[in-house]
Amino acid sequence: MTRVSGPVFFLCGQRWSVNGLTAVIVFLTIFSNEFLVYIIQSFRWPNLPVGSRDSSETQVILLVADPQIQGYQDEPGFPVGIISRWDIDRYLSQTFSLAHAYAKPDVVVFLGDLMDEGSKATKDEYKSYYYRFLSVFGASEKDKRVYIAGDNDIGGELRDMRKEWKMDRFEKHYDLLTGVDKVGFVDFIKMDIQTHGMPFVQKRDLAEELQKKITSPIRILVSHETVLPKAKVELYPLLRRLKPQLIFSAHWHKSIVFVCENCMVDDDYTWPVHRRNLAWMTEYMSVNLTINQKALTEVMVPTCSYRMGEKDMGYGVAVIESTGEMKYTVLWSPRRYTMLYAYLIVFVPLLLVHMYFKFLPYLMKKIHKRRK
Incomplete structure (x- = not known):
């Protein structure tokens, strides 16, 4: 049985580690902002007469x-x-x-x-x-x-x-x-x-x-x-x-x-x-x-x-x-600035989540020692 270190999430019936889910979100965000959005916008242009x-x-x-x-x-x-x-x-x-x-x-x-x-x-x-x-x-x-x-x-x-x-x-x-x-x-x-x-x-x-x-x-x-x-x-x-x-x-x-x-x-x-x-x-x-x-x-x-x-x-x-x-x-x-703001909206919460899970064990140990 394969062990997964750290917290895991269940998404669409699949088990994801924090790092794995983060990698997917980062990839999709960059792909959308740097490639897909340009193609989608060009499809909105009217037919050349x-x-x-x-x-x-x-x-x-x-x-x-x-x-x-x-x-x-x-x-x-x-x-x-x-x-x-x-x-x-x-x-x-x-x-x-x-x-x-x-x-x-x-x-x-x-x-x-x-x-x-x-x-x-x-x-x-x-x-x-x-x-x-x-x-x-x-x-x-x-x-x-x-x-x-x-x-x-x-x-x-x-x-x-x-x-x-x-x-x-x-x-x-x-x-x-x-x-x-x-x-x-x-x-x-x-x-x-x-x-x-x-x-x-x-x-x-x-x-x-x-x-x-x-x-x-x-x-x-x-x-x-x-x-x-x-x-x-x-x-x-x-x-x-x-x-x-x-x-x-x-x-x-x-x-x-x-x-x-x-x-x-x-x-x-x-x-x-x-x-x-x-x-x-x-x-x-x-x-x-x-x-x-x-x-x-x-x-x-x-x-x-x-x-x-x-x-x-x-x-x-x-x-x-x-x-x-x-x-x-x-x-x-x-609108490029909208795309750049999207990076902040996505990446800042991801960073906070990673910081939370990184320091959570340390905080738990501190709390456990105080209770003793």
């Missing part, structure tokens, strides 16, 4: 906003910093790989703030962040990519000023800050629309240069900063030249759509912009990009990182037809 994958008629765009690869300067020291960077990199890699497998995109658009400390990183730190970025988003290494710079990449927010060397460094590692990237029947227009820093005349001249390169029937302005919530007087002269039919932006870390039914006319100093929160949208919304030449829609893509202070994270997916019909949704990711 694509029939034929003919790139001349349909284009699938995967949108990545504010991944902000964590740096070294603002993170805690050893060992917390190493663990936190490893965990967010792993989270981004897993969620992006699933989103990429779901969408099988024709193009991946990175909407800025690729690095958390890109603007202030040293040369060696920047190189480290860049290679970590490539590793995290390695599932798209063979795809066509469009890169937008954010304020965390090149400066431009509060006291973090933009510098020529910061912009040069970004262009050396990623892509040009401005330009027109052509993918099939879509022109992705990259233009910095910051309302401060660059003189208006310089922006207008840049818009005129970009206008000469726009030839595709579908024109999408991609920007890190929001566009329509800004003052019309500053942006309309630029948009009138670029004539975008759709805007993708980021920066706020939220999922929002801005709709302006009468934006592309110059008979008023304001534009009536309507805002709708898309938090945890579960289906695709539809927008026709060509039916109303005066209208303009801006889709803000939420952050994909759980480190940005938002409880809802995800990746945007847009399916655009050559006819101008666009469908968009967000592929929501699991």
Whole structure:
């Protein structure tokens, strides 16, 4: 007869030791938190509204906003910093790989703030962040990519000023800050629309240069900063030249759509912009990009990182037809902080149980001696 040392439990008709039951609980918790929950979440995504994958008629765009690869300067020291960077990199890699497998995109658009400390990183730190970025988003290494710079990449927010060397460094590692990237029947227009820093005349001249390169029937302005919530007087002269039919932006870390039914006319100093929160949208919304030449829609893509202070994270997916019909949704990711709290809920009681059974014999002996 086999002896089992220590206390035992009976579960489902089976006899379990404390160590054996603990091992099973730990394994199931880690398996659920680190693997199963990601698969379950991906099953909640709506079916991709694509029939034929003919790139001349349909284009699938995967949108990545504010991944902000964590740096070294603002993170805690050893060992917390190493663990936190490893965990967010792993989270981004897993969620992006699933989103990429779901969408099988024709193009991946990175909407800025690729690095958390890109603007202030040293040369060696920047190189480290860049290679970590490539590793995290390695599932798209063979795809066509469009890169937008954010304020965390090149400066431009509060006291973090933009510098020529910061912009040069970004262009050396990623892509040009401005330009027109052509993918099939879509022109992705990259233009910095910051309302401060660059003189208006310089922006207008840049818009005129970009206008000469726009030839595709579908024109999408991609920007890190929001566009329509800004003052019309500053942006309309630029948009009138670029004539975008759709805007993708980021920066706020939220999922929002801005709709302006009468934006592309110059008979008023304001534009009536309507805002709708898309938090945890579960289906695709539809927008026709060509039916109303005066209208303009801006889709803000939420952050994909759980480190940005938002409880809802995800990746945007847009399916655009050559006819101008666009469908968009967000592929929501699991809430990582909820998963981390689950570890505390499970492991703390387990630790207390082990401590209890470890010191129980000692306490019993003490009590027995006192009674004597």
